[in-house]
Amino acid sequence: DAGVIQSPRHEVTEMGQEVTLRCKPISGHDYLFWYRQTMMRGLELLIYFNNNVPIDDSGMPEDRFSAKMPNASFSTLKIQPSEPRDSAVYFCASTLGAGFTDTQYFGPGTRLTVL
Amino acid sequence: QQPVQSPQAVILREGEDAVINCSSSKALYSVHWYRQKHGEAPVFLMILLKGGEQKGHEKISASFNEKKQQSSLYLTASQLSYSGTYFCGSLSGSNYKLTFGKGTLLTVNP
Numbered sequence: 001d002a003g004v005i006q007s008p009r010h011e012v013t014e015m016g017q018e019v020t021l022r023c024k025p026i027s028g029h030d031y032l033f034w035y036r037q038t039m040m041r042g043l044e045l046l047i048y049f050n051n052n053v054p055i056d057d058s059g060m061p062e063d064r065f066s067a068k069m070p071n072a073s074f075s076t077l078k079i080q081p082s083e084p085r086d087s088a089v090y091f092c093a094s095t096l097g098a099g100f101t102d103t104q105y106f107g108p109g110t111r112l113t114v115l
Numbered sequence: 116q117q118p119v120q121s122p123q124a125v126i127l128r129e130g131e132d133a134v135i136n137c138s139s140s141k142a143l144y145s146v147h148w149y150r151q152k153h154g155e156a157p158v159f160l161m162i163l164l165k166g167g168e169q170k171g172h173e174k175i176s177a178s179f180n181e182k183k184q185q186s187s188l189y190l191t192a193s194q195l196s197y198s199g200t201y202f203c204g205s206l207s208g209s210n211y212k213l214t215f216g217k218g219t220l221l222t223v224n225p
Contacts, residue, residue, distance in 0.1 A: 043215040091156060098211035100145035100164060106156040
């Protein structure tokens with residue numbers, strides 16, 4: 001299997017622009033997670049989906065952030081408008097189930113820089 | 116609530132041992148350990164379930180102390196390839212949300 005795929009790997013944009021990050025989970029995995037990683041706050045869960053349905057979005061920082069999962073093989077995280085404080089590495093992860101022993105597999109991440 | 120990892124950083128010489136601790140103020144159902152190398156994604160190491168079990172992966176093992184709500188990661192006879200940041204993720208309830216600690220930076224020098 002190719003693993004979790006994310007694009008782009010790097011994104012540099014200017015404040016106020018819209019940014020869309022993309023993720024393809026491992027085939028057959030029912031759960032998809034979006035994380036943000038910064039030096040200050042570490043690895044934070046933003047939102048997760050089960051069978052394409054958002055289950056918990058309590059980690060989404062504000063209304064500028066939105067996430068969708070139109071089908072089992074694709075998800076997007078959108079920031080509109082972007083701000084410099086959104087600069088971070090955004091990871092997508094997927095897992096087969098939601099048991100206590102289910103492993104989350106991370107994608108390579110998207111490094112976002114907002115100028 | 117975010118689990119607390121200690122130490123924040125550790126420097127070893129090749130062949131030395133290290134212990135990384137992960138503590139939670141909430142009851143833990145399981146603890147997941149990951150290693151992340153600079154500029155890369157976190158990579159899964161192992162999962163510990165409540166019950167005090169120990170697990171091992173090559174020369175890396177871990178334990179789960181339910182009474183203390185703490186997990187410890189043991190790195191024995193460290194190798195250069197062990198360098199990276201180690202994260203613990205805790206699962207505390209029925210909602211499947213891994214909450215990660217801030218990480219422990221491990222540097223192994225020749």
